[in-house]
Amino acid sequence: MTWRYRFTFLILILFYLLVIGRLFYWQVVKAQELSTLGQLQYGRTVTVFPKRGEIRSSDGFPIVTNKISYLVFANPKEVKDKSKTISLLSQTLSLDVASVSASLALDKFWVPLTSGIDTQAKAKLDRLNLPGIGFEQQYSRFYPEASLAAQLIGFVGKDESGEDKGYFGLEGYYNRLLKGKTGSAVQIHDAFGKPILARLNQESGQIDGSSLILSLNRPIQFLVERVLKESVDKFGATSGMVGVMNPKTGEILAMASYPTFDPRSYQDFSENFYKNAFISDTYEPGSTFKPLVMSAALDAKLVTPQTKCTICSGPVSIGGYELHTWDDKYFKDTTMTEVIQHSDNTGMIFVAERLGVARMINYLEKFGIGNTTGVDLQGEVSAALKPENQWYAVDLATMGFGQGVSVTPMELLTAISAIANNGKRMEPHVVSAVENPDGIVVKIPPRVIDTPVSPETAKVMAEIMVNAVNKGEASWTKLDGYRVAGKTGTASIPVNGHYDPTKTIASFVGFAPADDPKFSMIVILNKPTASIYGAETAAPIFFEIAKNILSYYGIPPSGQ
Amino acid sequence: MKKPALLILFLIISVLGLSVVKTFVANRISTSGSTLGAIEERINFYKIENTLLSEKLYSLSSLTNVSSQADKLGFVEENSNFVLTNPIPIALKQ
Numbered sequence: 001m002t003w004r005y006r007f008t009f010l011i012l013i014l015f016y017l018l019v020i021g022r023l024f025y026w027q028v029v030k031a032q033e034l035s036t037l038g039q040l041q042y043g044r045t046v047t048v049f050p051k052r053g054e055i056r057s058s059d060g061f062p063i064v065t066n067k068i069s070y071l072v073f074a075n076p077k078e079v080k081d082k083s084k085t086i087s088l089l090s091q092t093l094s095l096d097v098a099s100v101s102a103s104l105a106l107d108k109f110w111v112p113l114t115s116g117i118d119t120q121a122k123a124k125l126d127r128l129n130l131p132g133i134g135f136e137q138q139y140s141r142f143y144p145e146a147s148l149a150a151q152l153i154g155f156v157g158k159d160e161s162g163e164d165k166g167y168f169g170l171e172g173y174y175n176r177l178l179k180g181k182t183g184s185a186v187q188i189h190d191a192f193g194k195p196i197l198a199r200l201n202q203e204s205g206q207i208d209g210s211s212l213i214l215s216l217n218r219p220i221q222f223l224v225e226r227v228l229k230e231s232v233d234k235f236g237a238t239s240g241m242v243g244v245m246n247p248k249t250g251e252i253l254a255m256a257s258y259p260t261f262d263p264r265s266y267q268d269f270s271e272n273f274y275k276n277a278f279i280s281d282t283y284e285p286g287s288t289f290k291p292l293v294m295s296a297a298l299d300a301k302l303v304t305p306q307t308k309c310t311i312c313s314g315p316v317s318i319g320g321y322e323l324h325t326w327d328d329k330y331f332k333d334t335t336m337t338e339v340i341q342h343s344d345n346t347g348m349i350f351v352a353e354r355l356g357v358a359r360m361i362n363y364l365e366k367f368g369i370g371n372t373t374g375v376d377l378q379g380e381v382s383a384a385l386k387p388e389n390q391w392y393a394v395d396l397a398t399m400g401f402g403q404g405v406s407v408t409p410m411e412l413l414t415a416i417s418a419i420a421n422n423g424k425r426m427e428p429h430v431v432s433a434v435e436n437p438d439g440i441v442v443k444i445p446p447r448v449i450d451t452p453v454s455p456e457t458a459k460v461m462a463e464i465m466v467n468a469v470n471k472g473e474a475s476w477t478k479l480d481g482y483r484v485a486g487k488t489g490t491a492s493i494p495v496n497g498h499y500d501p502t503k504t505i506a507s508f509v510g511f512a513p514a515d516d517p518k519f520s521m522i523v524i525l526n527k528p529t530a531s532i533y534g535a536e537t538a539a540p541i542f543f544e545i546a547k548n549i550l551s552y553y554g555i556p557p558s559g560q
Numbered sequence: 561m562k563k564p565a566l567l568i569l570f571l572i573i574s575v576l577g578l579s580v581v582k583t584f585v586a587n588r589i590s591t592s593g594s595t596l597g598a599i600e601e602r603i604n605f606y607k608i609e610n611t612l613l614s615e616k617l618y619s620l621s622s623l624t625n626v627s628s629q630a631d632k633l634g635f636v637e638e639n640s641n642f643v644l645t646n647p648i649p650i651a652l653k654q
């Protein structure tokens with residue numbers, strides 16, 4: 001009996017193990033496959049793509065929004081007359097015959113043919129009624145203002161997994177906020193494939209992207225781009241940039257570079273056009289840097305507007321170098337007000353020497369020079385100032401008139417705006433509010449970063465800059481009846497360790513109205529050929545734009 | 561003995577009643593899939609229509625379009641602003 005008992009027991013154990021093994025096979029090894037099969041009988045999982053957030057200008061107009069487009073796909077197993085289908089598809093969608101033919105030859109149920117086709121093209125294909133050809137609705141970017149502020153906005157391309165991704169500018173910087181979250185939903189259907197329940201949207205996890213509300217003023221941006229384009233052509237420059245800021249809040253009202261690109265067809269442009277030179281390129285600011293150094297010396301009470309320069313009667317020799325003024329004209333006992341008016345390099349050497357290296361570095365850092373400004377755009381760079389122990393006497397002298405230092409236009413505009421804003425330097429920003437998909441708007445408040453100079457110093461410096469506009473080299477183009485504070489700049493371009501006298505960066509920086517500034521602005525022209533001087537190229541552009549902005553804001557001339 | 565019999569009878573009637581109701585309801589909603597599909601299609605149609613109209617509206621009201629239309633209609637930029645200012649309320653020493 002014992003062996004029979006054991007044999008039965010063994011058979012039972014084996015049977016039991018067989019059942020366990022089979023269960024393991026179904027529950028673990030084939031689990032995923034069975035689950036998919038079950039889901040296919042029950043319903044269809046649909047990927048729910050989020051709508052990318054809009055980008056609106058300060059007047060609420062969407063300068064970037066979404067339009068409906070379609071992905072065309074084929075089920076090669078359902079295509080009946082392949083040669084006719086290939087011919088019609090390639091004609092209607094302007095596709096290569098070989099690529100359509102290759103797609104339809106695949107042994108698959110779903111093959112994408114092309115994406116981004118508009119509603120008209122879809123309607124055309126619909127009318128052809130081709131079996132085995134279907135559409136999937138998707139959203140693509142739409143730019144009602146075409147290439148307006150292209151370098152500020154960036155563009156939307158694809159990432160490694162083929163999903164939309166923002167590159168450069170706001171699209172790049174705020175990509176996570178704009179793109180939202182992809183979700184999935186199950187469309188339950190009956191035996192005939194008819195839906196019997198609504199999509200389970202709430203459980204899908206899909207969230208539309210948030211929209212950005214910019215401080216960018218659309219009419220000002222439009223004006224700036226038009227004037228800049230005309231001026232770059234007129235003055236024969238290789239490129240140009242203009243930035244307009246509200247100095248009291250740090251809000252960017254306009255930012256333009258030319259040449260630029262079209263975000264609708266970014267692939268057709270060189271990658272060099274994608275980056276925003278206003279924040280990604282550094283240059284030697286030249287004389288537009290002088291107001292920063294002068295206001296530092298005024299704030300430290302080392303000079304006053306009436307202080308006389310004791311070294312300005314001729315070229316100044318420092319460390320084996322002979323430093324000249326830009327026009328080789330010298331004014332003995334010139335005052336600090338006149339130093340800025342004449343853009344006198346020797347006068348600025350006098351000021352820089354009074355400041356000394358330590359104070360110079362301290363003030364420049366407070367003005368934000370050598371650091372990124374923190375503007376909410378992708379790709380901002382900065383060139384750090386040299387450490388104090390690496391400064392030679394000639395470095396201090398040239399720094400006084402803006403040579404031997406590199407800044408981005410954004411850095412300089414922010415620093416000059418501090419003078420316009422009673423000495424307070426604001427953090428520049430392009431986005432003033434974010435609206436989430438539920439319509440809740442979160443405002444981004446202005447932020448004071450530093451106070452490089454006192455309000456009194458800022459007022460005095462503004463007056464010196466008003467005098468420079470009214471009596472300086474750019475006085476021929478000034479606006480009658482308005483008090484505008486400004487400074488011209490003509491910086492030579494360093495090439496192989498030397499400055500090329502025929503190639504310059506002409507610029508003008510300033511703000512208006514000087515007593516209660518509504519905007520600050522910087523204009524930069526790269527290698528103008530009609531004239532190399534900022535007073536003859538950048539200054540007229542500044543005043544042309546300023547005239548229109550003042551008129552747009554309804555600010556009348558003071559009549560004085 | 562009487563109470564359990566009543567309870568059983570009640571349960572049987574309930575089961576039968578609910579089965580009838582279920583059959584009736586299932587019969588009523590068996591074709592609603594098509595109706596639901598049609599409603600969803602209609603919603604989708606209006607959503608697309610709305611997006612297309614917005615697209616058209618934005619294109620027409622863009623400054624780029626307004627500016628080019630203004631050029632075509634012959635509008636020109638006014639360069640000489642005329643401004644009325646109040647006279648200065650003090651006597652100036654000339």
